[in-house]
Amino acid sequence: RLKAAANCLREGVGETTTYLLPEFPDGHRRRIRTNNMIERLNREIRRRTRVVGGFPDGNSALMLVCARIRYVTANEWSTRRYLDMSRFDDNLVEAN
Known part of the structure:
Protein backbone atom coordinates (compact mmCIF):
# COMPACT_ATOMS: atom_id res chain seq x y z
CA ARG A 1 0.00 0.00 0.00
CA LEU A 2 2.77 2.43 0.87
CA LYS A 3 4.78 1.39 -2.20
CA ALA A 4 1.90 2.50 -4.45
CA ALA A 5 1.74 5.86 -2.67
CA ALA A 6 5.50 6.30 -2.95
CA ASN A 7 5.40 5.49 -6.67
CA CYS A 8 2.56 7.96 -7.20
CA LEU A 9 4.53 10.65 -5.38
CA ARG A 10 7.72 9.86 -7.30
CA GLU A 11 5.93 10.02 -10.67
CA GLY A 12 4.13 13.27 -9.87
CA VAL A 13 7.06 15.30 -8.52
CA GLY A 14 7.84 16.79 -11.92
CA GLU A 15 4.29 17.99 -12.44
CA THR A 16 3.86 19.42 -8.97
CA THR A 17 7.10 21.42 -9.05
CA THR A 18 6.63 22.88 -12.54
CA TYR A 19 5.82 26.28 -11.04
CA LEU A 20 9.43 26.51 -9.78
CA LEU A 21 10.80 26.78 -13.32
CA PRO A 22 12.33 30.16 -14.23
CA GLU A 23 9.76 30.61 -17.03
CA PHE A 24 7.02 31.18 -14.45
CA PRO A 25 6.54 34.81 -13.38
CA ASP A 26 7.43 35.45 -9.73
CA GLY A 27 3.89 36.56 -8.87
CA HIS A 28 2.50 33.28 -10.16
CA ARG A 29 4.91 31.21 -8.09
CA ARG A 30 3.76 32.86 -4.89
CA ARG A 31 0.07 32.50 -5.70
CA ILE A 32 0.35 28.88 -6.80
CA ARG A 33 2.46 27.94 -3.78
CA THR A 34 -0.01 29.30 -1.23
Missing part, protein backbone atom coordinates in the same frame (compact mmCIF):
# COMPACT_ATOMS: atom_id res chain seq x y z
CA ASN A 35 -3.73 28.98 -0.83
CA ASN A 36 -4.34 32.13 1.18
CA MET A 37 -7.75 32.77 -0.37
CA ILE A 38 -9.05 29.36 0.68
CA GLU A 39 -7.53 29.67 4.15
CA ARG A 40 -9.14 33.09 4.57
CA LEU A 41 -12.52 31.71 3.52
CA ASN A 42 -12.18 28.82 5.96
CA ARG A 43 -11.35 31.24 8.80
CA GLU A 44 -14.39 33.33 7.92
CA ILE A 45 -16.66 30.26 7.92
CA ARG A 46 -15.27 29.10 11.28
CA ARG A 47 -15.81 32.57 12.73
CA ARG A 48 -19.42 32.70 11.52
CA THR A 49 -20.28 29.22 12.74
CA ARG A 50 -18.81 29.94 16.20
CA VAL A 51 -21.05 32.99 16.51
CA VAL A 52 -24.12 30.85 15.90
CA GLY A 53 -22.93 28.18 18.31
CA GLY A 54 -25.21 25.19 17.91
CA PHE A 55 -27.15 24.42 14.77
CA PRO A 56 -30.49 22.61 14.87
CA ASP A 57 -29.36 20.27 12.10
CA GLY A 58 -26.62 19.80 9.53
CA ASN A 59 -28.73 21.41 6.84
CA SER A 60 -28.82 24.78 8.59
CA ALA A 61 -25.03 24.73 9.02
CA LEU A 62 -24.64 23.87 5.36
CA MET A 63 -26.98 26.71 4.37
CA LEU A 64 -24.91 29.21 6.38
CA VAL A 65 -21.64 28.02 4.84
CA CYS A 66 -23.05 28.06 1.30
CA ALA A 67 -24.51 31.53 1.77
CA ARG A 68 -21.12 32.85 2.90
CA ILE A 69 -19.30 31.20 0.00
CA ARG A 70 -21.84 32.66 -2.45
CA TYR A 71 -21.39 36.11 -0.94
CA VAL A 72 -17.58 36.01 -1.04
CA THR A 73 -17.38 34.67 -4.58
CA ALA A 74 -19.94 37.16 -5.87
CA ASN A 75 -18.46 40.25 -4.21
CA GLU A 76 -14.81 39.84 -3.30
CA TRP A 77 -13.41 37.24 -5.67
CA SER A 78 -15.32 38.35 -8.75
CA THR A 79 -13.52 41.71 -8.88
CA ARG A 80 -9.99 40.37 -8.36
CA ARG A 81 -7.65 38.96 -10.93
CA TYR A 82 -5.72 36.26 -9.15
CA LEU A 83 -3.27 35.43 -11.96
CA ASP A 84 -2.34 37.49 -15.01
CA MET A 85 -2.40 34.92 -17.80
CA SER A 86 -1.25 37.28 -20.58
CA ARG A 87 2.41 36.23 -20.14
CA PHE A 88 1.46 32.60 -20.67
CA ASP A 89 -0.14 33.44 -24.01
CA ASP A 90 3.27 34.65 -25.24
CA ASN A 91 4.96 31.45 -24.00
CA LEU A 92 2.35 29.27 -25.72
CA VAL A 93 2.97 30.99 -29.06
CA GLU A 94 6.73 30.46 -28.68
CA ALA A 95 6.23 26.79 -27.78
CA ASN A 96 4.21 26.10 -30.94
Whole structure:
Protein backbone atom coordinates (compact mmCIF):
# COMPACT_ATOMS: atom_id res chain seq x y z
CA ARG A 1 0.00 0.00 0.00
CA LEU A 2 2.77 2.43 0.87
CA LYS A 3 4.78 1.39 -2.20
CA ALA A 4 1.90 2.50 -4.45
CA ALA A 5 1.74 5.86 -2.67
CA ALA A 6 5.50 6.30 -2.95
CA ASN A 7 5.40 5.49 -6.67
CA CYS A 8 2.56 7.96 -7.20
CA LEU A 9 4.53 10.65 -5.38
CA ARG A 10 7.72 9.86 -7.30
CA GLU A 11 5.93 10.02 -10.67
CA GLY A 12 4.13 13.27 -9.87
CA VAL A 13 7.06 15.30 -8.52
CA GLY A 14 7.84 16.79 -11.92
CA GLU A 15 4.29 17.99 -12.44
CA THR A 16 3.86 19.42 -8.97
CA THR A 17 7.10 21.42 -9.05
CA THR A 18 6.63 22.88 -12.54
CA TYR A 19 5.82 26.28 -11.04
CA LEU A 20 9.43 26.51 -9.78
CA LEU A 21 10.80 26.78 -13.32
CA PRO A 22 12.33 30.16 -14.23
CA GLU A 23 9.76 30.61 -17.03
CA PHE A 24 7.02 31.18 -14.45
CA PRO A 25 6.54 34.81 -13.38
CA ASP A 26 7.43 35.45 -9.73
CA GLY A 27 3.89 36.56 -8.87
CA HIS A 28 2.50 33.28 -10.16
CA ARG A 29 4.91 31.21 -8.09
CA ARG A 30 3.76 32.86 -4.89
CA ARG A 31 0.07 32.50 -5.70
CA ILE A 32 0.35 28.88 -6.80
CA ARG A 33 2.46 27.94 -3.78
CA THR A 34 -0.01 29.30 -1.23
CA ASN A 35 -3.73 28.98 -0.83
CA ASN A 36 -4.34 32.13 1.18
CA MET A 37 -7.75 32.77 -0.37
CA ILE A 38 -9.05 29.36 0.68
CA GLU A 39 -7.53 29.67 4.15
CA ARG A 40 -9.14 33.09 4.57
CA LEU A 41 -12.52 31.71 3.52
CA ASN A 42 -12.18 28.82 5.96
CA ARG A 43 -11.35 31.24 8.80
CA GLU A 44 -14.39 33.33 7.92
CA ILE A 45 -16.66 30.26 7.92
CA ARG A 46 -15.27 29.10 11.28
CA ARG A 47 -15.81 32.57 12.73
CA ARG A 48 -19.42 32.70 11.52
CA THR A 49 -20.28 29.22 12.74
CA ARG A 50 -18.81 29.94 16.20
CA VAL A 51 -21.05 32.99 16.51
CA VAL A 52 -24.12 30.85 15.90
CA GLY A 53 -22.93 28.18 18.31
CA GLY A 54 -25.21 25.19 17.91
CA PHE A 55 -27.15 24.42 14.77
CA PRO A 56 -30.49 22.61 14.87
CA ASP A 57 -29.36 20.27 12.10
CA GLY A 58 -26.62 19.80 9.53
CA ASN A 59 -28.73 21.41 6.84
CA SER A 60 -28.82 24.78 8.59
CA ALA A 61 -25.03 24.73 9.02
CA LEU A 62 -24.64 23.87 5.36
CA MET A 63 -26.98 26.71 4.37
CA LEU A 64 -24.91 29.21 6.38
CA VAL A 65 -21.64 28.02 4.84
CA CYS A 66 -23.05 28.06 1.30
CA ALA A 67 -24.51 31.53 1.77
CA ARG A 68 -21.12 32.85 2.90
CA ILE A 69 -19.30 31.20 0.00
CA ARG A 70 -21.84 32.66 -2.45
CA TYR A 71 -21.39 36.11 -0.94
CA VAL A 72 -17.58 36.01 -1.04
CA THR A 73 -17.38 34.67 -4.58
CA ALA A 74 -19.94 37.16 -5.87
CA ASN A 75 -18.46 40.25 -4.21
CA GLU A 76 -14.81 39.84 -3.30
CA TRP A 77 -13.41 37.24 -5.67
CA SER A 78 -15.32 38.35 -8.75
CA THR A 79 -13.52 41.71 -8.88
CA ARG A 80 -9.99 40.37 -8.36
CA ARG A 81 -7.65 38.96 -10.93
CA TYR A 82 -5.72 36.26 -9.15
CA LEU A 83 -3.27 35.43 -11.96
CA ASP A 84 -2.34 37.49 -15.01
CA MET A 85 -2.40 34.92 -17.80
CA SER A 86 -1.25 37.28 -20.58
CA ARG A 87 2.41 36.23 -20.14
CA PHE A 88 1.46 32.60 -20.67
CA ASP A 89 -0.14 33.44 -24.01
CA ASP A 90 3.27 34.65 -25.24
CA ASN A 91 4.96 31.45 -24.00
CA LEU A 92 2.35 29.27 -25.72
CA VAL A 93 2.97 30.99 -29.06
CA GLU A 94 6.73 30.46 -28.68
CA ALA A 95 6.23 26.79 -27.78
CA ASN A 96 4.21 26.10 -30.94
